[in-house]
Amino acid sequence: xxxxxxxxxxxxxxxxxxxxxxxxxxxxxxxxxxxxxxxxxxxxxxxxxxxxxxxxxxxxxxxxxxxxxxxxxxxxxxxxxxxxxxxxxxxxxxxxxxxxxxxxxxxxxxxxxxxxxxxxxxxxxxxxxxxxxxxxxxxxxxxxxxxxxxxxxxxxxxxxxxxxxxxxxxxxxxxxxxxxxxxxxxxxxxxxxxxxxxxxxxxxxxxxxxxxxxxxxxxxxxxxxxxxxxxxxxxxxxx
Ligand code: BTN
Numbered sequence: 001x002x003x004x005x006x007x008x009x010x011x012x013x014x015x016x017x018x019x020x021x022x023x024x025x026x027x028x029x030x031x032x033x034x035x036x037x038x039x040x041x042x043x044x045x046x047x048x049x050x051x052x053x054x055x056x057x058x059x060x061x062x063x064x065x066x067x068x069x070x071x072x073x074x075x076x077x078x079x080x081x082x083x084x085x086x087x088x089x090x091x092x093x094x095x096x097x098x099x100x101x102x103x104x105x106x107x108x109x110x111x112x113x114x115x116x117x118x119x120x121x122x123x124x125x126x127x128x129x130x131x132x133x134x135x136x137x138x139x140x141x142x143x144x145x146x147x148x149x150x151x152x153x154x155x156x157x158x159x160x161x162x163x164x165x166x167x168x169x170x171x172x173x174x175x176x177x178x179x180x181x182x183x184x185x186x187x188x189x190x191x192x193x194x195x196x197x198x199x200x201x202x203x204x205x206x207x208x209x210x211x212x213x214x215x216x217x218x219x220x221x222x223x224x225x226x227x228x229x230x231x232x233x234x235x236x237x238x239x
Contacts, residue, residue: 008033012056013126020114020122023058030055051132057125071181071219073097073111079168092193104146131156181219203236
């Protein structure tokens, strides 16, 4: 594992993408101060103080795109969940890769690929974690949010948390690339907070409402709508 620490940066994902050619496989780019963090679906990721995690993992598994790479966010999501559990809380996964505790968001993942011509230069898995955020700051976020320090009633050591995440991720990574989502399906489903509930999923500019039935062997969400029609969604966001 290589580390690039930046005192301050607009976005660790943007930095990782712009410098991808010079960053070795398995490099973690992280910062104390992210000034223009980006989230999924063109959203922003707010800066909530420097004791939180703003990081991007650069991966270079091969120079051609494979389907399993799109599941890497789910691997990271599982690993983050397992790390939260080490602190005694019960995280719930919101497909595909958000994590909530008591219905409030605690972390988010933004995956981006850098492709030049036909060549995949690398993947960037950006993650933001509310580790030590003050309640006043969380209340300004435009969706229900929490932070690990609030859930456990004490501050959390950022370096120790990050080390746990990276250790767990590296332990599973090679086997995951080889075996795909199936390797973690059961562990992922055990933490899924949305199964057998009615959900609305946004897919680009459309939304589909139905009962979330299952997660397939390839990590897709199986949903049955009000007309009993089955949808298998590979991308989207539960609202
Ligand atoms: C989301 O839930 O919408 C994803 C949020 C991802 C935020 C992280 S923070 C570090 C990295 N750099 C960014 O600009 N975004 C990701």
